[in-house]
Amino acid sequence: MNRIDRLTAILTHLQSKRTVRASELAARFEVSLRTIYRDVRSLEESGVPIIGEAGQGYSLMEGYRLPPIMFSREEALALLVAEKLVEKSLDDQSSKFFKEALIKIKAVLKSSEKDLLAEVQDTIQVLKSSSSKIMNRSSKAFQAILQAISEKKVLSTTYVTFDPEQMSVRDLEPIGLFHSYEQWYMMAFCRLRGDYRTFRLDRFSKLQVTDISCSTSKHPSLQSYLDKIASEQKLHQIILEVPDGSLKYLVNSKYNNGFVSEERVGNKTVMTFMNSSIEGFVRWIIALGDMVVVMEPDLLRNRLAELIGEIKEMQRD
Incomplete structure (x- = not known):
């Protein structure tokens, strides 16, 4: 960015807030504080009414703009x-x-x-x-x-x-x-x-x-x-293996259950979740029981097996 563009951008930035610190401008334009001080002085010399307050930053005199x-x-x-x-x-x-x-x-x-x-x-x-x-x-x-x-x-x-x-x-x-x-x-x-x-x-x-x-x-x-x-909250890392044909059933609800990332492995997708509730997660995937494989953790896999057993017992009754 050349100096003319930077001066224009500084003026625009000064209009975007009530006060702006020199360090903020220096960080945005990736220049030294000395350069910012010099640029502000140039704007002042050109007639821009900039107010500098020690410890506060720079501000423009109220009314200096014609908002479209x-x-x-x-x-x-x-x-x-x-x-x-x-x-x-x-x-x-x-x-x-x-x-x-x-x-x-x-x-x-x-x-x-x-x-x-x-x-x-x-x-x-x-x-x-x-x-x-x-x-x-x-x-x-x-x-x-x-x-x-x-x-x-x-x-x-x-x-x-x-x-x-x-x-x-x-x-x-x-x-x-x-x-x-x-x-x-x-x-x-x-x-x-x-x-x-x-x-x-x-x-x-x-x-x-x-x-x-x-x-x-x-x-x-x-x-x-x-x-x-x-x-x-103790977050559990959960990894599921999902065949291609089943992936579409998880698309709309995966974000509600802590979806983090996914990776293609052959004709399957390995999905990673972070979730604080094993019980809540297992009750979600039980509806997808024939579409996903729980790779980890064992805690989730075991609870899924228990819940399936409980459902079987309820149906016998």
């Missing part, structure tokens, strides 16, 4: 969600181009919208994504949760648990959203249970933002909560 379009609060949040999804969904090169384009789009946002994105940036994460539809029935809940997070408001909800399937009314203080295995989840403080819980978005039959403010601003961050879950 204006974004609503909801559209600004949608940009952030798209950025998180694309980061995990595209190849490295396409992801890089998308981020460059997004920076240019963010440059026209008002300061209040930039502040909003900075505030909710770490409350949304994508742990694993696939090419299939990922929002489906969760979309309305998703927008309400984003609103509640940004406004720090309590959510009034009706939630249907999975096992056993029961409906409960809960007031929730949302902390963040994360996407994993083709589903969106919300981490929230549940006032009913007095503790933090994880909720799957498509299991809300009602979700409404209230006028009640959250009880505290000292909730743990989303990342610290996810780290805690990961440390508490």
Whole structure:
């Protein structure tokens, strides 16, 4: 990148946030801090009103731009969600181009919208994504949760648990959203249970933002909560061997069960999963019993044999 292009890109980057540190610019353009200082000084000498604050970074004087379009609060949040999804969904090169384009789009946002994105940036994460539809029935809940997070408001909800399937009314203080295995989840403080819980978005039959403010601003961050879950869960590596003719029956559900990778071996596919629940996994594959071979672990193979035996006994009765 020549210096003229870099100066233009720096100006665009400065418009994408309220403040930008020199170290951030240096890392993005792969140049030294001294070069960034020199470039900023050149922009100032050309008449660009850059404000430098010690320990804070650079910012542009409010109003220095002529935005061709204006974004609503909801559209600004949608940009952030798209950025998180694309980061995990595209190849490295396409992801890089998308981020460059997004920076240019963010440059026209008002300061209040930039502040909003900075505030909710770490409350949304994508742990694993696939090419299939990922929002489906969760979309309305998703927008309400984003609103509640940004406004720090309590959510009034009706939630249907999975096992056993029961409906409960809960007031929730949302902390963040994360996407994993083709589903969106919300981490929230549940006032009913007095503790933090994880909720799957498509299991809300009602979700409404209230006028009640959250009880505290000292909730743990989303990342610290996810780290805690990961440390508490013991993940089992599961390897299945699947003949070509049976592979199609696993395509739509493999991501919901911890799919990691697959490898072609002759006329079969060896699939690797990471899953914390042997019982849950075995009850999934029992429906595919004549289509897959459990290669490991022995714990899963033995439990599958036990469950088949239990089914036989039930049928005799």
